[in-house]
Amino acid sequence: MTGSTYLDHAASSPVLPEAAAAMAAELGRPGNPSSLHAAGRAARRALEEARESLAADLGARPAEVVFTSGGTEANNLALLGARAEGRGEVAVSAIEHPSVAAVRQRLAEVAVLPVHETGHLDLDRATGLLGRRTGLVSVMWVNNETGAVQPVAAVAERAHAVGALAHSDAVQAFGRLPVGFARSGLDLLSVSAHKLGGPVGIGALVVRRGVTVVPTGFGGGQEARLRSGTVPVALAAGFAAAARVACGRLEAEARRLSALRDRLIAGALATIPDTRANTAEPCSPAIVNLTFAGVRADDVLLLLDAAGFDASTGSACTAGVHQPSEVLLAMGRTSHAASASLRFSFGPDTTTGAIDALLGLLPGIVERARSAS
Amino acid sequence: MRILAAMSGGVDSAVAAARLVDAGHDVVGVHLALSKNPEAYRSGARGCCSLEDSHDARRAADALGIPFYVWDFAERFAEDVLADFVNEYASGRTPNPCLRCNEKIKFAAVLERGRALGFDAVATGHYARLEPSPAGVSLHRSAEPAKDQSYVLGVLDADQLRHSLFPLGADTAKAAVRAEAAARGLTLASKPDSHDICFIPTGDTAGFLSARLGRRPDDIVDERGEVLGAHDGTHRFTVGQRHGLHLSVPAGDGRPRYVLGVDPVRNTVTVGPKQSLAVRVIEGIRPTWTEQPVSGAWRGLVQVRAHGDAMPATIEVAAGRVRIELDEPAYGIAPGQAAVSYDGDRVVGSATISSTGA
Numbered sequence: 001m002t003g004s005t006y007l008d009h010a011a012s013s014p015v016l017p018e019a020a021a022a023m024a025a026e027l028g029r030p031g032n033p034s035s036l037h038a039a040g041r042a043a044r045r046a047l048e049e050a051r052e053s054l055a056a057d058l059g060a061r062p063a064e065v066v067f068t069s070g071g072t073e074a075n076n077l078a079l080l081g082a083r084a085e086g087r088g089e090v091a092v093s094a095i096e097h098p099s100v101a102a103v104r105q106r107l108a109e110v111a112v113l114p115v116h117e118t119g120h121l122d123l124d125r126a127t128g129l130l131g132r133r134t135g136l137v138s139v140m141w142v143n144n145e146t147g148a149v150q151p152v153a154a155v156a157e158r159a160h161a162v163g164a165l166a167h168s169d170a171v172q173a174f175g176r177l178p179v180g181f182a183r184s185g186l187d188l189l190s191v192s193a194h195k196l197g198g199p200v201g202i203g204a205l206v207v208r209r210g211v212t213v214v215p216t217g218f219g220g221g222q223e224a225r226l227r228s229g230t231v232p233v234a235l236a237a238g239f240a241a242a243a244r245v246a247c248g249r250l251e252a253e254a255r256r257l258s259a260l261r262d263r264l265i266a267g268a269l270a271t272i273p274d275t276r277a278n279t280a281e282p283c284s285p286a287i288v289n290l291t292f293a294g295v296r297a298d299d300v301l302l303l304l305d306a307a308g309f310d311a312s313t314g315s316a317c318t319a320g321v322h323q324p325s326e327v328l329l330a331m332g333r334t335s336h337a338a339s340a341s342l343r344f345s346f347g348p349d350t351t352t353g354a355i356d357a358l359l360g361l362l363p364g365i366v367e368r369a370r371s372a373s
Numbered sequence: 374m375r376i377l378a379a380m381s382g383g384v385d386s387a388v389a390a391a392r393l394v395d396a397g398h399d400v401v402g403v404h405l406a407l408s409k410n411p412e413a414y415r416s417g418a419r420g421c422c423s424l425e426d427s428h429d430a431r432r433a434a435d436a437l438g439i440p441f442y443v444w445d446f447a448e449r450f451a452e453d454v455l456a457d458f459v460n461e462y463a464s465g466r467t468p469n470p471c472l473r474c475n476e477k478i479k480f481a482a483v484l485e486r487g488r489a490l491g492f493d494a495v496a497t498g499h500y501a502r503l504e505p506s507p508a509g510v511s512l513h514r515s516a517e518p519a520k521d522q523s524y525v526l527g528v529l530d531a532d533q534l535r536h537s538l539f540p541l542g543a544d545t546a547k548a549a550v551r552a553e554a555a556a557r558g559l560t561l562a563s564k565p566d567s568h569d570i571c572f573i574p575t576g577d578t579a580g581f582l583s584a585r586l587g588r589r590p591d592d593i594v595d596e597r598g599e600v601l602g603a604h605d606g607t608h609r610f611t612v613g614q615r616h617g618l619h620l621s622v623p624a625g626d627g628r629p630r631y632v633l634g635v636d637p638v639r640n641t642v643t644v645g646p647k648q649s650l651a652v653r654v655i656e657g658i659r660p661t662w663t664e665q666p667v668s669g670a671w672r673g674l675v676q677v678r679a680h681g682d683a684m685p686a687t688i689e690v691a692a693g694r695v696r697i698e699l700d701e702p703a704y705g706i707a708p709g710q711a712a713v714s715y716d717g718d719r720v721v722g723s724a725t726i727s728s729t730g731a
Contacts, residue, residue, distance in 0.1 A: 299490055302401070302442055320427060320443030321406050372489030 004308040005354045009195070010144055010172060010287055010345035011312055015238070016197035022241035023199060026234035033231055034222060047233045050240035057240075057247040058191065058206055059180035066205045066223045067231050071171040071192035072099035074205035077227065078167045078188045079103040079138060081213040087135030087164065093121055093150070094330035095143050098316055100169055101326070109133065117332045118280040119148035127158045134164040141173035141189075145314035145327045145343055146278045147261075147287030149177065156185035165211060171195055171203070175246030176254065176286050187211045193235065197348070198242035202235035257285035257346045260355050264288050264344060267359040272366050278328060278341060289314065291333070291341040292366045298322055299369040300342055307361050314343030375399045376538065377487040378496045379479060380433060380441070382426030384554045384561055385498025387433035389540040391557055393496055394437050401492070402434035402441040405483065407450040407474075408572065429561045436559055444486070446478055453477040455572060459585050462608040465635040466709025469525070469679070470570055472723075476528040476661075484536055494536045501526050501720075502542035508664035509535040514718040515542050524679050527713030527723040528661050579609040579617075591640040593618065596633065596649060607637045613650060613705020620644070631705070651702035651731055657695035657712050657724025667721060674715040675699065677706050677726065688714050688721075695724040702731075 006014070031043030048062070055062040068074045079090060079100060089109035092100055104110045111134070113126035121139055130137060137159035139150050152168045159166035167188035173179050175196030181189050188211065192203035207213055207226070219228030246253075261284075265277045268290055278289035292300065297313045304311050315325035315338075324338035333341075344358070378390035380402045393400045404427045427443055434441035454474050461468035484495045500515035501523040509531055514521045529537065544550055547566070554562035573581045586608050593602040602620040604610065609617070614632040624630050624646070631650050634643040655675070660666075668690050674683035675697050685700040697712055706729050714721045 298442065298444070299486070302440070303490060305440055306401075320404070320431075321445040368490060372486045 005357065006310045007344040007346065007350065007354070007358070008310050008312045009347035009350070010314065010343065012194045012200060013197050013347045014349070015194075015199060016242050016245050016348070018245050019193075019198050019238040019242035023234045023238035026237045031233075033233055034220065043233045047231055047236055050233070050236040053240040054204065054236075054243055057243045058174070058189070059182050059184075060189075060206045061182075061209060063224070064181070064206050064209055066207055066226050067236055068203050068205055068223075068227055069201060070194075070203040071097075071169065071190050072203075073227075074190035074192070074203045075099040075138075075169050076103055077205050077213065077216055078190060079136070080106065080216045081226075082165055082167065082188055082207075082211065083135035084164050087133055089133040090136045090138065091126070091130055091134050091159075091164070092138045093126070093140065095119065095145075095148075095327045096138065096140055097144050097169055097171070100138055100140070113137075113139065115148075115330055119143055119146040119278065119327070119331050120280070120282075121150050121155065123151055123154055123158070126155070130158060130162045130164060132162065134159070134162055136165045136167060138167040138169070141168045141170040141179065142177065142284045142287070143327060144172045145287075145325060146280075146289045146331075147172070147284035147345075148280065149173075149282040149284060152186060153184050156187070160185070172284060172287070175243060175250065176257075176284055178250065181206050181208075188213070193239035193242060196242055196246040198239040199235050202232060202239050204239075253348065254285045257350065260346055260350060260352060261285055261288050263352070264355050264359065265290070267355075268362060271359065271363045275366075276337070278331070278333075286346040288344045288346075289328075289341060290344075291328075291337050292369070293337065293340060294373060295340045295366060295369040296373045297340055297342050299372050300365060303365040303368060304361075307365065309358055309361070312343045312345070313341065314345075374493040375491055376401070376494050376496050377483070377492040378402050378439075379483065380404050380430040381498070381567075382423075382429035382433075382561065382564075383498065383567060384551055384559070384564055385500075385541055387430070387437075387498070387559050387561055388550050388554050388557070389496055389498040389538075390433070390439065391437055391553075391559070392540040393538065394439060400437070400439045400496075402430065402437070402439050403483070403487075404430040404441070404443045405450075405478070406443050406445045406447055407454075407478070409447045409451065429564065433559050433561060436557070444483065446482060449482050450474070450478055453482075459582065461709050462582050463586055463637060464709075465607060465637040467611045467707035468709045469711055470572070471525045471679070472528050472711050475525055480529050480533040480537060484533060488536065494538050496538035496540060498541055499526055499539045500541050500544065501539045503534065503537065503539060506664060512663045512720040513542075514715075514720075516544060517546055520544070520547055522679075523715075523718075523720050524676055524681075524711075524713050527663070527676075527720050528711065529663060530661050531664050534663055582606075582608045589640060591642075593620065593642045593644055595630075596643060596645045601630075601644065604642050607635045607640060607642055610635050610642045612707035618644060647704065650704045652704070652706045652729040653699050653702050654730040655695075655697040655699070655706060655712055655726055656728045656730075657697065658693070658727045660690060660693065660695050660722055660724045662722040663720050671716075673721060674717075676713050676715065677703070677710050683715055686714075 031039035033044040033047045052062045091111040093113045111129045114122045139155045156166035165187040169190045171192045174191040187208045189206040194200040274293040276291040313322045324335045328338040376398045380386045458470045499522045500520040502513040503510045514523045569576045589606040592600045601622045630644040633645045670689040675686045676683045687698045689696045713723045
């Protein structure tokens with residue numbers, strides 16, 4: 001019965017029917033959106049309609065939306081390509097997704113901004129680390145492992161106060177929380193389609209008008225000369241359709257999923273000894289991260305898998321072996337605790353019944369996993 | 374039964390898992406990550422534990438439709454097998470890391486974790502047979518002597534064996550197992566066998582040990598203490614070794630000389646003629662038993678290396694020590710090796726060789 005209850009929407013959420021329909025319509029016809037003939041024009045038109053629709057849901061202008069292959073490419077492009085003029089240093093939070101964190105190693109000057117043990121940026125200490133050399137500040141909107149919502153508007157303000165640009169990885173925020181790009185004050189924002197019910201393989205970097213980004217890949221100069229390569233029109237259409245659905249029911253879903261989130265956290269803390277919630281307000285409605293002291297997270301995953309629940313550790317995996325979560329380590333957890341933590345993430349198909357079924361099984365599964373380690 | 378199938382990425386363990394699936398068991402595949410820095414690709418027939426091996430194991434599990442996980446035992450392996458291997462050589466003994474891995478990792482750490490998680494048994498692709506016995510099960514040689522791997526399982530005790538499965542035990546030939554893998558559509562059917570010590574993929578054991586134990590040059594002497602040459606470290610030598618001695622003084626009788634003993638305390642390697650290698654008596658420590666513990670003296674067969682002959686012997690156990698008297702002398706038996714005793718084709722137990730005598 002593997003896969004009967006899917007609680008890993010933060011990894012990838014199933015394609016929404018509206019997105020599948022939009023993609024099917026585009027896949028059925030020819031045309032490169034850069035071509036001048038009728039088929040090309042039709043493709044270009046569909047692409048721009050998708051861009052406009054997406055821009056409306058992002059609170060951005062259409063010309064600010066640059067399609068990429070996904071969140072990773074958007075983050076890479078921002079980190080490698082955007083700086084306030086004449087400044088080399090990049091400041092990133094200690095809890096970024098690997099598509100930001102791994103780019104640190106390619107940069108000459110990096111400042112790492114600390115977080116509180118709740119998983120939220122320590123804004124005061126972070127501000128103290130920004131200065132005249134800071135060219136870009138990057139802090140994610142919602143942490144992908146804990147769901148912690150970061151103070152991105154304040155980060156943008158502090159970045160601008162020292163003359164730096166501000167970027168946020170909003171991959172886990174878009175479609176789940178209101179993301180108003182213009183209102184946020186950010187200069188750059190990364191989003192991805194498949195986390196909100198769109199197809200895998202497309203995302204976007206939103207670039208505020210007037211902000212210069214240097215391309216990191218080279219070719220035909222598509223996407224305002226910033227991201228070369230033929231733009232996949234069908235994926236863009238699917239992305240836009242999914243975002244329209246997700247943003248349209250955002251408030252109702254946020255209310256519904258927040259209740260499930262709180263139900264899971266409260267239930268786990270009440271029934272499983274030595275359990276700690278790593279998800280603290282303000283947080284995403286769709287992510288719950290729990291530490292069950294004394295387990296190997298992999299063992300809990302195996303037992304949940306056998307019982308028909310798909311969950312995750314949320315952290316990186318090397319050759320199939322989970323590593324202790326860098327995010328939880330940055331929050332001050334021990335290596336043991338960081339290796340004993342699981343993420344449950346919700347989507348449109350997550351029901352109260354599923355959470356209650358999970359809560360019925362978890363105490364026994366955790367007890368068994370504890371006996372195995 | 375709920376069975377944990379250890380899948381190395383090789384043909385044998387994949388076919389073993391497939392047979393258990395066919396038999397209707399609830400099978401979960403697990404690949405053991407034993408190296409902290411796995412190589413991306415396997416190199417020919419050597420070694421294992423590369424990322425490619427784990428990929429092959431995963432694809433076999435896909436083909437069988439069973440869940441598959443990678444379990445990280447790199448730390449346990451480094452402590453219980455690698456460090457032990459190096460320490461044993463540093464102490465002048467000749468360890469068998471495969472036995473050690475079976476004893477400490479596969480049928481201990483993995484089995485314990487699996488049982489705690491609700492599995493009834495661990496299955497591997499070893500060629501050996503288990504048969505019901507009054508004590509639970511008894512361990513026997515596989516049907517085909519050439520592939521028999523009962524020696525490396527000889528260290529397992531009754532409790533470990535009761536929770537082990539070797540689905541290839543009754544097989545007659547590797548070719549048949551390969552053909553079965555191909556017929557099942559397993560892409561790894563044509564993978565080469567692994568031979569060498571898995572954590573030394575180059576096959577250069579002396580180089581591996583020198584990198585960890587350094588150079589400790591000293592004398593090579595004969596049985597009377599005459600200096601015949603020099604060595605770079607006693608860990609590069611093992612009893613019975615003939616090559617790589619580079620002696621500066623030729624033997625008086627012109628016959629080849631062999632390593633007779635390795636003494637890391639005095640830092641000497643002693644060499645001599647073949648007849649001085651002859652061993653009739655083997656003393657063993659740390660006895661293990663596949664069924665009931667055995668005491669007293671009995672007639673049986675003894676094997677001292679993975680592909681060695683089974684030698685008729687009288688075996689006597691007293692006060693936790695094993696004394697083996699071989700009917701005919703044997704050559705090149707080193708302390709540290711395991712002596713596995715058999716009653717016909719049934720494995721009785723094992724002991725670690727502590728000393729030998731003529």
